[in-house]
Amino acid sequence: MRADAKRNYDRIVEVAREVFREQGYDASLDLVAKRAGVGPGTLYRHFPQRENLIDAIMQSWVDRVEEGAAKALVREGTPREVLLAWFETYVALISLHKGGPAKITSAMGNSDSPIATKCQVLTRANDQVVERLRQEGALRDGVDSVQMVRLVGGVATVADQGDLDPTVVRPLLAVVADGLLR
Amino acid sequence: MRADAKRNYDRIVEVAREVFREQGYDASLDLVAKRAGVGPGTLYRHFPQRENLIDAIMQSWVDRVEEGAAKALVREGTPREVLLAWFETYVALISLHKGGPAKITSAMGNSDSPIATKCQVLTRANDQVVERLRQEGALRDGVDSVQMVRLVGGVATVADQGDLDPTVVRPLLAVVADGLLR
DNA sequence: CCACCATACGGAGACACTCTCCGCTTACGC
DNA sequence: GCGTAAGCGGAGAGTGTCTCCGTATGGTGG
Known part of the structure; x- marks a missing residue:
């Protein structure tokens, strides 16, 4: 160049x-x-x-994602606490910009999206948290990490589009967590 | 005129x-x-x-919403079955058009949206279902119908934007239901 | 050091969409 | 019928996306 x-x-x-x-x-x-x-x-x-431009911007964001996942993995507490903390981190990460939740969540489905590479980092981070919880036997049968991404992404999208306050979002995430945990 | x-x-x-x-x-x-x-x-x-145009279009949709709610109210079965059936009806109703879930769910928050009147019908229908389940003592403490609208709206939005199959959406709704029920 | 050319620039402009303004037309009450 | 208020519709301003192509320039071989 x-x-x-x-x-x-x-x-x-x-x-x-x-x-x-x-x-x-x-x-x-x-x-x-x-x-x-x-x-x-x-x-x-x-x-x-x-999307190519968005992808380029997200380079620094990737680091924050990895940092957030690392924290969730070493966090002490009940599975519910760990999961909730991760959910809040996750929502915060994808909500850094307006429209982010919808964009990212829908991109995480199809691998030919231009921001797919960056989303993989998020997917992997989420997978690690799921894996930890699964080893602790905390998750219900049939639960997988793709479902989790969609559910939390859905909450984040609604929150983003409705300008919801974090104090309103937390109980929603709690419901999702309760639905996923044993 | x-x-x-x-x-x-x-x-x-x-x-x-x-x-x-x-x-x-x-x-x-x-x-x-x-x-x-x-x-x-x-x-x-x-x-x-x-939105004014969308509102006008929705006139016939209102009837379908009321019909769906009526069915959910007389449905036999466990609370989980009733709730899940209503969720599926709800998602179907707001997903009749592409972009519908996002539009409707975010409009249900702010009362000055031009389609607010139509959304009220949906809100009322949902309230009735919540009320029935509450009387049966099936819901967890602290759960309210606004949360429900947001959670299910979130799932519908993700499903809409990611073109998800109903068979993929059902388990997501089941997670939400499990999180809401005792 | 310079000349050449692949690489890159940038802006004019085609095209699409939203929304407004206003001169013209038409329905309808008298 | 006729006058007028209600309504029509299209030109066009404003904004955004994206492309094409004449022009400029960085970098390299001689």
């Missing part, structure tokens, strides 16, 4: 992170290009789809 | 129902106007916001 190309690439990602945090994932890409001081053509060449 | 105005109004609603079923709730309104044989101005005068 040419030096000027790399410069533009980095600048676009940086600006996009900022704009998306302000306006959500459906902010205007032309605005991103303008603020980054490049033409729309340049933006769309680097990132043919909106 | 003048005769020609009523004619146009009805025609727009009819066409919109068709278009929304084909393309989801975010289909182009100009397309609806064109297919209905009216100018965009006419459409936007009758329905200043997209």
Whole structure:
């Protein structure tokens, strides 16, 4: 990649992170290009789809996901406490930007989504927590981690779209947890 | 209302129902106007916001909601069976059109949404089912019908956006039910 | 050091959608 | 019939996505 190309690439990602945090994932890409001081053509060449740009932004997010999972794995407490804490971490992670829960949860299904790679990290983190709980014999039969992702993703999506307060979301997550645990 | 105005109004609603079923709730309104044989101005005068149009479409849907709730109230079986059957009915009702679950679930929160009136019908139906189960002493303490709407709405939203099969959705609803029941 | 060319830039503009404004038309009461 | 209020509809402004292509430039071989 040419030096000027790399410069533009980095600048676009940086600006996009900022704009998306302000306006959500459906902010205007032309605005991103303008603020980054490049033409729309340049933006769309680097990132043919909106999701490619989101994917690039998420690089730093991946680290936070892994950190969150690591904490959940060493956490002391009853299975219910561990699961609830992980759920809250999970919701927080996918709710960093408006529209994030819906985007991420639906991307975790189909492997040909441009942000699939990043979602795999989240999937793996969730799998580890499920595995720990399963070894403790805490989960009901038939429960799998895909179900969990969908259920918690659903709660997060509703919370995101309805601007729900964390204090309202917690009981919802508790219901899901109770439904999953023995 | 003048005769020609009523004619146009009805025609727009009819066409919109068709278009929304084909393309989801975010289909182009100009397309609806064109297919209905009216100018965009006419459409936007009758329905200043997209939601007003959706609201008009839902008139017939209201009947189906009430019918579904009535069935759930007289249904025989364990609380779990009753609740699950109602959940499936509920999901089916809000998933009639693509994008429906997200739209309806987030509208059920804020009372100033243009489709709020229609959602009230759904809320009331759900309340009745909750009330029946509560009288049977089947629900956990602290559970309320708003939580239920959000949880099931969340599952429906995920299912809608991920094109999930009903056979995959059922276990998710079962988890929610288990979390709500004693 | 410079000339060349692949690589990359950027903006004009095609296309799509939402929504408004306003001149024209038409239904309907008198 | 006729006057007028109600209603129509389309041009077009505003906004967003995405592409095409003439132009500019970084990097490399001579």
